[in-house]
Amino acid sequence: MTFPVLSIIVFTPIVAGMILLLVPGQRKDLVRWIALAASVLALGLSLWVYLTYDRSVSGYQFIEKHAWIPTLGISYAVGVDGMNAPLVLLTGIVMFTGVLVSWGIDDRPREFFAFLFILATGVFGVFVGLDLFHLLFFYEIAVFPMYLLISIWGWPVTREYAAMKLTLYLFIGSVVALVGILAMYYASGLRTFDMQALEQAAFSPAFQRTWFPLVFFGFAVLGGIFPFHNWSPDGHVAAPTAVSMFHAGVLMKLGAYAALRAGIMLLPEGARFWSPLILGLATVNVVYGAFIAMVQTDFKYVIGFSSVSHMGLVMLGFGTLNRQGLTGAGLQMFSHGVMTALFFAVVGMVYDRAHTREISKLGGFSKAMPLVAIAFIVGGLVSMGMPGFSGFVAEFPIFLGLWRVQPIVAIVAALGIVITAAYIMRVIGRVFYGPMPAEFEGHIPPITRRDQVALVVLAGILILVGIQPGVMAPLIQSGADSILRLLGGA
Amino acid sequence: MTLPPYTPAMLGAILPELLLLILAGLVLVVDLTGRGRRSLGWFTAAGLAAILVATLYFGRPSADQGMVFGGMLRHDWPAFAFTVLFLFSAAITCLLSLDVPRVGTRGEYYTLLLVATLGMCLMAAASDLIMLYLAVETTSIPLYVLAGFLQQDEKSAESGMKYFLFGALTSAVMLYGFSLLYGVSGETNLYALVNTIRLGQVSPLFLGGVAVLILTGFGFKIAAVPFHFWTPDVYEGAPTPITAFISTASKAAGFAILVRFVLAFLPDVSTYWTGVLAAIATATMSLGNLLALAQTNIKRLLAYSSIAHAGYALIGLVVLTEFGAASLVFYLAAYVVTNLAAFTVVILFARSAGSERIADYAGLSRRSPGLALVMMVAMLSLAGMPPLAGFVAKVYVFAAAVEGGLVWLAIVGVLNSIVGLYYYLTVLKVVYLYRSEDEGKAIAVPRTYSLALLVCVAAIFVLGVASAPWLGWALRTAQSLFG
Numbered sequence: 001m002t003f004p005v006l007s008i009i010v011f012t013p014i015v016a017g018m019i020l021l022l023v024p025g026q027r028k029d030l031v032r033w034i035a036l037a038a039s040v041l042a043l044g045l046s047l048w049v050y051l052t053y054d055r056s057v058s059g060y061q062f063i064e065k066h067a068w069i070p071t072l073g074i075s076y077a078v079g080v081d082g083m084n085a086p087l088v089l090l091t092g093i094v095m096f097t098g099v100l101v102s103w104g105i106d107d108r109p110r111e112f113f114a115f116l117f118i119l120a121t122g123v124f125g126v127f128v129g130l131d132l133f134h135l136l137f138f139y140e141i142a143v144f145p146m147y148l149l150i151s152i153w154g155w156p157v158t159r160e161y162a163a164m165k166l167t168l169y170l171f172i173g174s175v176v177a178l179v180g181i182l183a184m185y186y187a188s189g190l191r192t193f194d195m196q197a198l199e200q201a202a203f204s205p206a207f208q209r210t211w212f213p214l215v216f217f218g219f220a221v222l223g224g225i226f227p228f229h230n231w232s233p234d235g236h237v238a239a240p241t242a243v244s245m246f247h248a249g250v251l252m253k254l255g256a257y258a259a260l261r262a263g264i265m266l267l268p269e270g271a272r273f274w275s276p277l278i279l280g281l282a283t284v285n286v287v288y289g290a291f292i293a294m295v296q297t298d299f300k301y302v303i304g305f306s307s308v309s310h311m312g313l314v315m316l317g318f319g320t321l322n323r324q325g326l327t328g329a330g331l332q333m334f335s336h337g338v339m340t341a342l343f344f345a346v347v348g349m350v351y352d353r354a355h356t357r358e359i360s361k362l363g364g365f366s367k368a369m370p371l372v373a374i375a376f377i378v379g380g381l382v383s384m385g386m387p388g389f390s391g392f393v394a395e396f397p398i399f400l401g402l403w404r405v406q407p408i409v410a411i412v413a414a415l416g417i418v419i420t421a422a423y424i425m426r427v428i429g430r431v432f433y434g435p436m437p438a439e440f441e442g443h444i445p446p447i448t449r450r451d452q453v454a455l456v457v458l459a460g461i462l463i464l465v466g467i468q469p470g471v472m473a474p475l476i477q478s479g480a481d482s483i484l485r486l487l488g489g490a
Numbered sequence: 491m492t493l494p495p496y497t498p499a500m501l502g503a504i505l506p507e508l509l510l511l512i513l514a515g516l517v518l519v520v521d522l523t524g525r526g527r528r529s530l531g532w533f534t535a536a537g538l539a540a541i542l543v544a545t546l547y548f549g550r551p552s553a554d555q556g557m558v559f560g561g562m563l564r565h566d567w568p569a570f571a572f573t574v575l576f577l578f579s580a581a582i583t584c585l586l587s588l589d590v591p592r593v594g595t596r597g598e599y600y601t602l603l604l605v606a607t608l609g610m611c612l613m614a615a616a617s618d619l620i621m622l623y624l625a626v627e628t629t630s631i632p633l634y635v636l637a638g639f640l641q642q643d644e645k646s647a648e649s650g651m652k653y654f655l656f657g658a659l660t661s662a663v664m665l666y667g668f669s670l671l672y673g674v675s676g677e678t679n680l681y682a683l684v685n686t687i688r689l690g691q692v693s694p695l696f697l698g699g700v701a702v703l704i705l706t707g708f709g710f711k712i713a714a715v716p717f718h719f720w721t722p723d724v725y726e727g728a729p730t731p732i733t734a735f736i737s738t739a740s741k742a743a744g745f746a747i748l749v750r751f752v753l754a755f756l757p758d759v760s761t762y763w764t765g766v767l768a769a770i771a772t773a774t775m776s777l778g779n780l781l782a783l784a785q786t787n788i789k790r791l792l793a794y795s796s797i798a799h800a801g802y803a804l805i806g807l808v809v810l811t812e813f814g815a816a817s818l819v820f821y822l823a824a825y826v827v828t829n830l831a832a833f834t835v836v837i838l839f840a841r842s843a844g845s846e847r848i849a850d851y852a853g854l855s856r857r858s859p860g861l862a863l864v865m866m867v868a869m870l871s872l873a874g875m876p877p878l879a880g881f882v883a884k885v886y887v888f889a890a891a892v893e894g895g896l897v898w899l900a901i902v903g904v905l906n907s908i909v910g911l912y913y914y915l916t917v918l919k920v921v922y923l924y925r926s927e928d929e930g931k932a933i934a935v936p937r938t939y940s941l942a943l944l945v946c947v948a949a950i951f952v953l954g955v956a957s958a959p960w961l962g963w964a965l966r967t968a969q970s971l972f973g
Contacts, residue, residue: 025859069882069958071965072889111859133885137876144875147915151923160923164915171911175904178885182892182900 005045006062006078009088010124010138012042013095017117025110032103035113039096042120046092053085058478060130060196068134073192077130082479083260086334086472087127087253093461094249094341095120097454098242101345104352105153105240112153116242119145123250126258132181132193135258136174142254143170143222146235146247154238162231162238169231170222173255177218177262180211184266187211198266199486205269212270216263216278222255224311226284233292233304241348244300248307249341253333256314260329260483264318268487271321278319279402279409285312286416294423299350299357302427303343306383309416310336316413317398321487323480325401330476331394335382335465339391342379342458346372349451350431353444359427364436368444373432375455380424382462385417390465393473503558503565506545506573507611513537514604521597531588532938534600538581538607545573555970561679562621567970569615571819571963572746575826576614579739580607582830585942586837587731592640599639602632603735610743619668619678622747623661626707629743630657633736637728649727656710656720664707670700684754698762704751705766711744712800715773722781725793730840733789734833737796738826745800745822749807749815753971764896767808772902775801779909788836788848791913792829795872798910799825805887805903809894815968817886820961824871824879824953831946832868834939835861842933848917852924858933862921864943869914871950874907879953886961 016038023031053061060079068076080088098116105112118141125138144167151163185193188201203211221228232252236244264271271278289309296302310332317329349372350365351357366373382391395417402410447455465472501508517534555566563569580603587603588594609628616622634657638650674692677683687697709717725733752763778798785791803825806818838861839854840846855862871878884907891900935943953960 021863067958069961071958071961111855136885137881140876140881144870148918148922151919160919164912164919167915168908168912172908175907178888179892179897179900179904182885182889183897185889186893 002062004064005049006080006128007064009042009045009049009092010078010121010128012038012045013117013120013124017114017121020110020114020117023110025108028106028109031110031113032099035099035117038117039092039099042124043092043096046088049080050085050089053080053475055475055478058082058482063130065130068131072133073190073194074133075131075194076134077194078128078134079130080128081482082475082477083330083483084127084257084479086330086476087257087337088124090253090334090337091120091123091127091250093338093457094245097341097345097458098245100450100454101245101348102240102242103448103450107153112149115145115148116246119149119246123246123254126254130195132185132195132198132262134193135195135262136178136181139174139219139254139258140171142251143167143174146170146239146243146251149243150235150239153240153243155240158234159238162234166231166235169228173218173221173228175218177215177258180214180218181262183211184215195261195266201266203267203269205273208267208270209273210270212263212267212274215267216259216271216274219255219258219262220315222251223259223315224252224255224285224308225315226281226288226308226312229285229289229308229311232308233301236304236307236344237298237300241344244344244348245341248304248344249337252307252311253314253337256311256318256329256333260318264321265483265486271487275319275321278315279406282312282315282319283409283413285309285315286413287419290416290419290423294419294426297359299359299362299427299431300344300347302359302423303340303347306343306420306423307336307340309420310340310383312416313395313398313413316402316409320398320401320405322401322404323477323484324397324404326480326483327473327477328394328396328398328401330479331390331465331473332398334472334476335390335394335462338458338461339379339382342375342455342462345451345454345458346376346379349447354440359430361437362431363434364432364440365444366432367436368440369447371452371455372447373428375459376432377428378459378462380428382466383424384421388463388466390462393466393469499552499565500558502548502552503563503615505549506541506577507608509541509544510604510608510611513541514601514608517597517600517604521601528588528595530597530600531584531594534604535581535584535938538577538584538604542574542577542581545570545577549573551970555973557617557681561682562618563612563615564617565615567963567967568746568750568819569611571967572614572742573611575742575823576607576610576739579735579742579826579830580604582834582942582946583731583735583739585938586734586830586834587729588938589841589936590729590731590837593729593731599636602636606632606636606735607739610739610746613743614746616747617680617750619672619680619683622680623665623668626661626664626711626747629740630661633732633740636732637724637736639729639732643727645727646729647727649724652720653724653728660707660710660717663703667700667703667707670696670703680751680754694762701762701766708744708748708751709770712741712748713797714770714800714804715777715797718774718778718797721797722790722793725796726787726789726846730789730833730837733792734830734837737792737833738829741796741800742822742826745803745818749818749971752807753810753815763810764808767804768896768899771801771804771808771899773801774798774804775903775906779906779913782913783909785913786848787846788851788917789846791848791917792832792836795910795913796829798906799872801906802884802887802903805891805896805899808899809890809896811890811894812965812968812972813886813893814890815971816961816964817883817890819964819967820953820957821883821887823960823964824883824950827946827949827953828868828871828878828880831864831943831950832872834942834946835865835868838933838935838939842931843928848920850926851917851920853926853929854921854933856925856929857931858935861933861935864947865921866918867947867950869918871954873911873914877951877954879950879957882954882957
């Protein structure tokens, strides 16, 4: 038996969470160090998986499979391929940096980290799952802790509303997907939830067209697809920093990935039939999200809507159903995850010091916090798709793929990039440059060493992938190729 | 009619019932001696646990799962599985009763509880109309008394009275249905009369009418719409451990007879049953969930939620398939352990804080983090979140609906579970989010209650994560019902 590294990654956070609950609540520093240790372990193992994944042989590796509920053909099955290995790494990165920037949480940190880690286990579980039941099981584990994390530690003004809205939206999505999954289970006649077996099930085209929307859009709710994106900016804004990072950085990828894995890969004919709709809605995401981000006065809402816009690019990549588009979507999931985690970390650091997020009341922060400003600018350049940063590596293939299927969509969506540049420039100019309001002068303490580490790690990864796409692109391409085989080698 | 010859299998078949009767007698004797009244609850709970173990080891149905006592009882998997569920629920209820004032130290309280449990075990095994009716009454009458056990408390008296009136009426209607069945068939044995009716070409209209009469009685027991009106008032007024018992064991007992009855009539009636039961399931789920939204009292909220859960469980019956029946049994098991955990928290909170209002649960997460955590586990399991029992149970039930071709019913269930999630979350919101002035006051958790909580929470996780063996039991139960 091989070393069950994926299982260890999946269960490290939840075990750490349980240990945390046993620690006396007053020993807050002990709690934080345990959390950090667990996140370092998870990050280290996911990096190890990423680096030792054998790229010369594509397909699933590190596979573990155990019967779970054999009467129904349900198994605990995990494995990584080119598509999800980067996402596992992404989760490790966000978990690690999320713990670093949450050091200052003083209200019940024990429960905070415990819930955050339950969520992390759910996320890891979905990304590595090879069984539909397994996937859904962990999917819901990832969704629920959000409610508590936002409603207890969130921004007092909107947290109750935002938390409830988010949870209900996501739950609706997942139960709708559940019905679709059950339909697949029975229609296949295979009596198994094993996705690799179901890929070969050859569902009739009519069946695929009927059920694809339920599965795809059910999961895509969490990917923030228009018109089901409404929960996401509210949720982002109300959440505490680390949770926003997790939420925008990882959870939205969770929805997109599940939609890809259970929707497109299992019902390829349905995907082909519905792809015009996906392209259309995703274009709305990109352009409309960017416009709305443009007019926001709250710093965090700008980033929240930018996530809607950027997740639209992921969905566009899915909608192309070709090699470039899918590869770009995979890269964009990783790149946007790191970028948005960086953005929210920065927003959190600014807010903790200024106690406001009104863009008009901020200014000149580059002098007080130069590193934060640099990090934000790196993130901004990524989101504009500047060459040399990971955003370019991701967005370029998406547009390439789009051009091949729908040039008009490519042109319209490119508008979104222009607007993105505009709102990012506006935020950089207003918040980090210009005169600093008098009340902040001399009252802005420097960020801590831990915050610095988090920012440097996140920004460094964005630049690394940007100047050296070879560390990731071929891997994702191999993942995209196996999806294309299911789509009939288009 | 001659008496059937005695065989040892007959004793094995009624082993739990015999032991329950002995235990009830012992409790009365111990109570009379007047020593150690506080330990009565412990004694009863330990006795029930011992009976549970004995049943698990010696009470298993034999391979033929045949009738015993001249066709009065059927010693089969459904009887066995439900008996285990009842004994579990009764044992936990005893633990919960111990520290409830004016309840936990009374010998007759425990005796009544044991007799009601005895009745339930007979309900699960009864295969004869007369036995069935007697079993229902043996269960119901002690429960009426228990619901009104706090004579000085107006609400409890009201609860007992309401329960009694509704129960008496519905059981009379049910009895009328039984008498008509006897009239057309000349048989009282369920399986024999089904055969006679099948051969005799009875008019479907007549059978439909009889079914409505009988469903009234069963519907009351499981609190299905439109026979649910007693539920909130009875649940609110009864001593909370009894509420827990009625909402779990008694409901499961209702399902035990309902499932046996409906499935015995297969395949003749499938066309009616599907329509009628689907309508009842939809109404029960939807109404229970919608009315739960407006509740401010935790016991009433759980009452409406328990109505809704009867609706989800009914989905498993509507499809009339083997997997459907199995999913129903599993659903009940998951629901029983979860609801018991929820009620334990309610009892403990009422004991320390003296309130059952949801708003007063504010600050519970600071007053007692452990209790808040249990509340969260229970609420989330009821809402159907993994890795808890409620999630797999819901997946099974919805899977049964899809398998049976009733996708629309699965969608109704799915939509309902969203409504359910909303009100369970509002409870958690109060528990975790809101502050209160009483935050400094800790909530005492006696050892008995910790034990009950531990057992229930462990069961919730075990059913949720390692459901395979329990699903296997449920499937065997279903096979036996179809066999």
